[in-house]
Amino acid sequence: MKNILLLGAGRSSDVLIDYLLKLCRSEGYQLTVADAVKQTAHAKIIANGGEHTAAQAIALDGNNQEQCRSVVQNADVVISLLPPAAHLTVAQACVEFGKPLLTASYVSPEMRALHKDAEEKGVLLLNELGFDPGIDHMSAMQIIDRLHAEDAVITAFRSYAGGLVAPEYDNNPWHYKFTWNPRNVVLAGKGTAKYMINGQMKYVPYHRLFSHTEDVFVEGLGDYEGYPNRDSVIYRELYGLRQIPTILRGTLRRKGFCAAWDTFVQLGMTDDEIIIDNSANMTYREFTNMFLQYSRTYLVEEKLAMMMNVPRKSELIDKIEWLGLFGHHKIGLERATPAQILQHLLEQKWKLEEGDRDMVILQHRFEYHKAEGNFELVSDLIVYGNDNRHTAMAKTVGLPLGIGAKLLLTNQIQLTGVQIPVKEEIYKPILAELAELGIVFRERIRSVE
Amino acid sequence: MKNILLLGAGRSSDVLIDYLLKLCRSEGYQLTVADAVKQTAHAKIIANGGEHTAAQAIALDGNNQEQCRSVVQNADVVISLLPPAAHLTVAQACVEFGKPLLTASYVSPEMRALHKDAEEKGVLLLNELGFDPGIDHMSAMQIIDRLHAEDAVITAFRSYAGGLVAPEYDNNPWHYKFTWNPRNVVLAGKGTAKYMINGQMKYVPYHRLFSHTEDVFVEGLGDYEGYPNRDSVIYRELYGLRQIPTILRGTLRRKGFCAAWDTFVQLGMTDDEIIIDNSANMTYREFTNMFLQYSRTYLVEEKLAMMMNVPRKSELIDKIEWLGLFGHHKIGLERATPAQILQHLLEQKWKLEEGDRDMVILQHRFEYHKAEGNFELVSDLIVYGNDNRHTAMAKTVGLPLGIGAKLLLTNQIQLTGVQIPVKEEIYKPILAELAELGIVFRERIRSVE
Numbered sequence: 052m053k054n055i056l057l058l059g060a061g062r063s064s065d066v067l068i069d070y071l072l073k074l075c076r077s078e079g080y081q082l083t084v085a086d087a088v089k090q091t092a093h094a095k096i097i098a099n100g101g102e103h104t105a106a107q108a109i110a111l112d113g114n115n116q117e118q119c120r121s122v123v124q125n126a127d128v129v130i131s132l133l134p135p136a137a138h139l140t141v142a143q144a145c146v147e148f149g150k151p152l153l154t155a156s157y158v159s160p161e162m163r164a165l166h167k168d169a170e171e172k173g174v175l176l177l178n179e180l181g182f183d184p185g186i187d188h189m190s191a192m193q194i195i196d197r198l199h200a201e202d203a204v205i206t207a208f209r210s211y212a213g214g215l216v217a218p219e220y221d222n223n224p225w226h227y228k229f230t231w232n233p234r235n236v237v238l239a240g241k242g243t244a245k246y247m248i249n250g251q252m253k254y255v256p257y258h259r260l261f262s263h264t265e266d267v268f269v270e271g272l273g274d275y276e277g278y279p280n281r282d283s284v285i286y287r288e289l290y291g292l293r294q295i296p297t298i299l300r301g302t303l304r305r306k307g308f309c310a311a312w313d314t315f316v317q318l319g320m321t322d323d324e325i326i327i328d329n330s331a332n333m334t335y336r337e338f339t340n341m342f343l344q345y346s347r348t349y350l351v352e353e354k355l356a357m358m359m360n361v362p363r364k365s366e367l368i369d370k371i372e373w374l375g376l377f378g379h380h381k382i383g384l385e386r387a388t389p390a391q392i393l394q395h396l397l398e399q400k401w402k403l404e405e406g407d408r409d410m411v412i413l414q415h416r417f418e419y420h421k422a423e424g425n426f427e428l429v430s431d432l433i434v435y436g437n438d439n440r441h442t443a444m445a446k447t448v449g450l451p452l453g454i455g456a457k458l459l460l461t462n463q464i465q466l467t468g469v470q471i472p473v474k475e476e477i478y479k480p481i482l483a484e485l486a487e488l489g490i491v492f493r494e495r496i497r498s499v500e
Numbered sequence: 501m502k503n504i505l506l507l508g509a510g511r512s513s514d515v516l517i518d519y520l521l522k523l524c525r526s527e528g529y530q531l532t533v534a535d536a537v538k539q540t541a542h543a544k545i546i547a548n549g550g551e552h553t554a555a556q557a558i559a560l561d562g563n564n565q566e567q568c569r570s571v572v573q574n575a576d577v578v579i580s581l582l583p584p585a586a587h588l589t590v591a592q593a594c595v596e597f598g599k600p601l602l603t604a605s606y607v608s609p610e611m612r613a614l615h616k617d618a619e620e621k622g623v624l625l626l627n628e629l630g631f632d633p634g635i636d637h638m639s640a641m642q643i644i645d646r647l648h649a650e651d652a653v654i655t656a657f658r659s660y661a662g663g664l665v666a667p668e669y670d671n672n673p674w675h676y677k678f679t680w681n682p683r684n685v686v687l688a689g690k691g692t693a694k695y696m697i698n699g700q701m702k703y704v705p706y707h708r709l710f711s712h713t714e715d716v717f718v719e720g721l722g723d724y725e726g727y728p729n730r731d732s733v734i735y736r737e738l739y740g741l742r743q744i745p746t747i748l749r750g751t752l753r754r755k756g757f758c759a760a761w762d763t764f765v766q767l768g769m770t771d772d773e774i775i776i777d778n779s780a781n782m783t784y785r786e787f788t789n790m791f792l793q794y795s796r797t798y799l800v801e802e803k804l805a806m807m808m809n810v811p812r813k814s815e816l817i818d819k820i821e822w823l824g825l826f827g828h829h830k831i832g833l834e835r836a837t838p839a840q841i842l843q844h845l846l847e848q849k850w851k852l853e854e855g856d857r858d859m860v861i862l863q864h865r866f867e868y869h870k871a872e873g874n875f876e877l878v879s880d881l882i883v884y885g886n887d888n889r890h891t892a893m894a895k896t897v898g899l900p901l902g903i904g905a906k907l908l909l910t911n912q913i914q915l916t917g918v919q920i921p922v923k924e925e926i927y928k929p930i931l932a933e934l935a936e937l938g939i940v941f942r943e944r945i946r947s948v949e
Contacts, residue, residue, distance in 0.1 A: 243774050248794040252777070254838075256768030256791075258707035263793065319705030325692050328701070342705075344712065345697040389703075 053080045053460050054125055058111065058141060059132030060086040060095040063231070065440045067130070067449030069099040074457055076104055085111035085122060098440070113137040120144045128153070128459045130452050135159060142176055149174045151459045153452050155181025157281075163469055170468035177464075179471040180455050182411055182447035183212035186432065186485070187300070188290075188471055189451070189478035190492055191415055194430060195290055196475060198419055203426075205295055207418035208286075211267050211277035213303030214444045216403065217410040217435050218272065224370050226305035228401045230409035230436075230444050237321060237394045239302065246283040246299040255279055261313035267303060269412055269431060270495075276309055277301035289473055303412055311370040314359055315393060318342035323390035330392060331385040338392060339376045352377055374400050409436040411443040413492075418499070430494045450488060454481045502529045502909050503574055507560065507590060508581035509535040509544040512680070514889040516579070516898030518548040523906055525553055534560035534571060547889070562586040569593045577602070577908045579901050584608060591625055598623045600908045602901050604630025606730075612918055619917035626913075628920040629904050631860055631896035632661035635881065635934070636749070637739075637920055638900070638927035639941055640864055643879060644739055645924060647868055652875075654744055656867035657735075660716050660726035662752030663893045665852065666859040666884050667721065673819050675754035677850045679858035679885075679893050686770060686843045688751065693728040695748040696736070704728055710762035716752060718861055718880060719944075725758055726750035738922060752861055760819040763808055764842060767791035772839035779841060780834040787841060788825045801826055823849050858885040860892040862941075867948070879943045899937060903930045 055071055057064070068084065075082050084106065086092035092108035112118060113133050123129055123144035128151050131141050135156040145152040146168050158178045169176050179185055187210055198205055215221075216228040229236060244255040244263075255263045264276040283300045287293055304312075315321050319342050327333070327341075336351055343354040355371065356363045371377065374396060384395050403409060413432040420426070436442035451472070458464050458480055465476065472478055485491075504520055506513070517533065524531050533555065535541035541557035561567060562582050572578055572593035577600050580590050584605040594601040595617050607627045618625050628634055636659055647654055664670075665677040678685060693704040693712075704712045713725040732749045736742055753761075764770050768791050776782070776790075785800055792803040804820065805812045820826065823845060833844050852858060862881040869875070885891035900921070907913050907929055914925065921927055934940075 243768060243771055245774070251794055252790050253792075253794060254768055254771075254774065254790050256707075256771060258705075259766070259768070317705075317708070319692055319703055319708070322692055322703075322705060325694070325703065341701050341703050343702075345700055345702060 052105075053078075053127040055080055055082045055456055055460070056122055056126035056129045057082065057084045057132065058086075058113065058129065060084050060092040060108075061132055062440075063442065063445040063448055064095055064132055065099060065449070066442075066445040067132070067453050068095050068101070069441075070450060070453035071456065072096070072099055072101040072104055072106060074453065075106065078460075080105075080460065082106040083109060083122070083126070085109045087112065113140065116140050116144075120147065123150055124148045126150055128456045130154070130456055131156075132452075138162060138178075145169075145176060146172050146174055151175045151464075152177065153180050153455045153459075154178045155185055155448050155452060157184060158469060158471060166469040173467050175459070175464060175467050176469045177455060177466075177472065177477070178469065180451045181449075182214075182444065182451075183413065185451050185472065186447055186482075186490070187212050187413055187415075188473050189482050190413070190430065190432065191290060192473045192475075192478050193482060194415060194417060194428065194494075195292065198417065198428075199291070201421060203419040203421045205292060205417055205419040207297035207416075208290075208292060208295060209265070209297070209299045209301070209416045210414070211275070211301045211303040212411070212413040213275070213277075214409065214411050215303070215305065217408040217443075220404075220407040221305075223400070224366070224373050225308060225311065225401065227308055228403045228407065228409070229398065230403055230411075230442055233394050233398050233401075237390050237397065238323060240278065240280075241321075242281070244279040244281060244283075246279050247287070247295075248297050248299070250296040252284065253279075258316055261309040261316055264309045265299075265301070266306070267414060269414060269433070272412070272433065274306040275303050275412070276306050277303045278309055289471065291473075297418075303414070307366060307370075311367050314355070314367065314371060317358065318355075320389045320393050323388045326386050326388060327392065328386075330382050330387045333382050334379045335376050335382060335396065336379055338382060338389075339371075342389075403439065403442075405439060408438065409442045409444060410434065411447050425499045426496055427499050428494065428496045430492045432490065432492045434490055446488075447490065450485060450490065451481055454484045501554075502527075502576040504529055504531045504905055504909070505571055505575035505578045506531065506533045506581065507535075507562065507578065509533050509541040509557075510581055511889075512891065512894040512897055513544055513581055514548060514898070515891075515894040516581070516902050517544050517550070518890075519899060519902035520905065521545070521548055521550040521553055521555060523902065524555065527909070529554075529909065531555040532558060532571070532575070534558045536561065562589065565589055565593075569596065572599055573597045575599055577905045579603070579905055580605075581901075587611060587627075594618075594625060595621050595623055600624040600913075601626065602629050602904045602908075603627045604634055604897050604901060606633060607918060607920060615918040622916050624908070624913060624916050625918045626904060626915075626921065626926070627918065629900050630898075631663075631893065631900075632862065634900050634921065635896055635931075635939070636661050636862055636864075637922050638931050639862070639879065639881065640739060641922045641924075641927050642931060643864060643866060643877065643943075644741065647866065647877075648740070650870060652868040652870045654741060654866055654868040656746035656865075657739070657741060657744060658714070658746070658748045658750070658865045659863070660724070660750045660752040661860070661862045662724070662726075663858065663860050664752070664754065666857040666892075669853075669856040670754075672849070673815070673822050674757060674760065674850065676757055677852045677856065677858070678847065679852055679860075679891055682843050682847050682850075683839075686839050686846065687772060689727065689729075690770075691730070693730060693732075695728045695732040696744075697746050697748070699745040701733065702728075707765055710758040710765055713758045714748075714750070715755070716863060718863060718882070721861070721882065723755040724752050724861070725755050726752045727758055738920065740922075746867075752863070756815060756819075760816050763804070763816065763820060766807065767804075769838045769842050772837045775835050775837060776841065777835075779831050779836045782831050783828045784825050784831060784845065785828055787831060787838075788820075791838075852888065852891075854888060857887065858891045858893060859883065860896050874948045875945055876948050877943065877945045879941045881939065881941045883939055895937075896939065899934060899939065900930055903933045 084092040089110035417428040434443040533541040538559035883892040
């Protein structure tokens with residue numbers, strides 16, 4: 052009997068566990084769900100109808116190397132939903148015992164360093180197999196390979212992805228709710244983003260990132276905007292687009308979000324290093340004022356409007372006001388960083404309520420020319436969540452991992468080493484099954500001057 | 501015979517070595533100058549007239565713990581001019597063998613952790629005994645103690661210090677030349693600054709630091725400006741000003757410098773983490789353009805002016821142009837960070853030429869009230885360098901260390917543990933001897949409404 056080991060039963064594991072339990076029932080596999088708290092793993096199995104299946108929950112300390120080794124040794128395929136920093140111990144055990152590993156995380160330098168060992172051992176460490184990164188790579192590569200087969204020369208590639216609240220449940224001025232790890236949202240974009248436009252390399256430091264947006268129109272949904280995401284330029288190599296003059300990957304938000312979020316960056320409220328003294332007893336108004344110049348004349352609202360160069364009565368200031376950052380509520384969080392205080396507030400205001408549904412959007416936009424002329428191809432994916440647990444994010448992260456596990460257990464992937472899903476061998480069967488499960492791209496091509 | 505050990509014979513050690521050699525001659529002490537390169541230490545001794553004195557040069561690897569221990573063991577007082585990160589090994593050896601240590605660096609958390617051990621051992625680790633930090637602490641404390649003795653209530657304290665080029669040699673549009681470690685200047689202000697004004701705590705993130713300046717007028721010299729320096733609020737405690745509503749320590753620059761330097765911060769050019777591909781063959785114009793939005797319409801100069809919200813013909817753009825950042829010269833530095841590239845350029849443009857003289861300025865401004873009314877006290881220190889080696893910076897950093905060593909060798913300091921020079925026992929004799937050596941503050945007090 053083959054064993055699937057899933058590490059981490061966090062809040063986006065439901066769809067994956069549901070998929071794996073069905074797979075176990077039909078194929079006679081065994082599933083082990085490991086979490087720091089055994090009860091969490093057990094509850095997820097029960098919640099997804101796994102009571103009478105061959106599924107077991109175990110407690111696992113991701114930092115305990117010996118324990119990791121012993122559970123990995125008994126598995127046939129390992130899926131890690133642990134935080135990225137915890138993947139390495141697992142990956143080392145996978146290489147040692149020759150067990151394939153799947154993650155939805157970006158390849159870290161430490162992970163990349165295992166490539167040679169993994170190849171020699173004939174084992175696959177397949178990362179970036181979630182939504183973004185994951186489905187974005189696979190769907191982009193399917194189009195790129197097809198265009199190249201048609202002798203097209205691709206001159207520009209832009210790709211934007213975002214996890215958002217579905218329009219019917221979008222009832223706040225930010226048009227945003229947390230559908231994913233709030234901490235990652237608060238700290239998003241730290242570092243310097245890098246992309247290429249018309250052959251020119253562009254670097255965008257964090258403090259200009261959220262004012263450095265492009266408009267993105269999504270048919271049927273309307274106006275969005277995107278900001279550049281990390282290093283887009285490495286994908287010239289990874290996507291086989293070595294000569295492409297324009298390449299940009301970005302994060303998608305509802306129009307107006309980035310200008311307002313920029314307020315936090317400009318103020319310094321996303322700083323996660325300094326500790327604010329006496330933060331528990333401070334009011335949110337005092338917190339906001341701490342980042343604004345002293346004045347005897349102007350109110351906090353007025354100083355912020357001046358700093359951001361907008362009128363006092365403006366959408367931007369309204370958004371900040373709606374969050375309560377001018378209010379007299381106490382923060383109630385002791386010795387916190389500004390980022391922790393901001394996250395604490397946003398978690399109350401941007402909560403996905405019971406009954407709310409989320410949505411993910413992915414849009415690729417290619418420009419290319421062929422013998423017949425110049426073309427633009429737009430490929431959109433829009434997925435809605437079913438409910439609070441079976442979110443669009445949980446589907447689009449979990450299903451590629453589940454399908455990947457199935458392919459590995461049936462020996463349909465021969466690739467070894469540290470990989471991301473850019474090869475046809477991987478993306479073709481996964482995208483095909485995703486389509487069967489309702490995760491379908493729509494594509495339109497128009498001729499341009 | 502008593503032994504003085506000086507670690508590090510870098511470019512600002514001349515005045516200190518000169519002082520110590522004279523001390524050795526008059527008191528019969530022995531000086532050992534240790535440097536990574538023995539020849540450097542030897543050359544400094546010769547250059548300062550130490551050929552026929554009891555001074556020796558040795559080679560020392562600051563990271564070699566055993567070697568540090570053996571040289572410290574033979575010393576009666578140790579002065580470290582090593583980079584701050586190298587002080588710890590030396591400090592540990594000083595505690596072990598009960599030898600006092602003097603440095604001109606900020607107390608690091610690791611240094612602070614040695615306090616208890618040093619106290620138990622009865623040994624003094626005296627840090628921040630240079631110019632800034634150093635003379636600033638001592639001169640501020642002398643005034644604060646005096647005002648407190650006069651029953652004054654101090655309501656505001658601002659202190660600005662800067663190392664600059666002397667006015668007669670100030671012949672570039674930035675009104676700045678490197679008189680100190682260029683790397684520290686390029687990376688200055690990273691992190692979040694913290695100060696207090698009228699009882700309100702203020703945080704200034706790095707990307708707003710250089711637009712967050714105060715005007716500072718220096719009598720006889722003219723208009724300067726200052727930006728907040730690190731954490732000013734801890735000095736409420738350290739200076740015995742626990743209730744003071746306004747406290748700010750800052751760095752002084754010639755007026756207009758900060759707005760222009762802000763350009764580099766806004767662009768992202770002070771980033772010291774990302775590596776620029778192919779930087780050697782890139783021109784400075786391409787480098788600048790990399791940080792600016794793509795445009796078919798506007799020139800690099802125009803895009804920069806728009807980003808900084810100044811006219812194309814403006815002092816700010818002239819300053820950038822003067823540096824050559826719009827020019828077609830190749831950078832010639834391989835795989836460098838933006839900060840390294842910027843430093844490389846500035847070192848050519850802001851070089852202190854043969855014959856140039858530098859200057860340091862320190863200004864304290866106190867507001868206080870007494871029974872008789874409200875007062876403002878301004879205390880200025882202006883020191884000029886003699887030449888390229890005996891700079892104002894080398895004097896004001898080196899002499900306090902030299903005098904401190906003399907006081908320790910004659911048992912005039914009883915303090916132990918990790919300290920900064922805020923106690924009368926230290927500042928009184930040091931400021932008195934500095935005054936004899938021409939380092940004199942001028943003070944004026946005026947009555948205010």
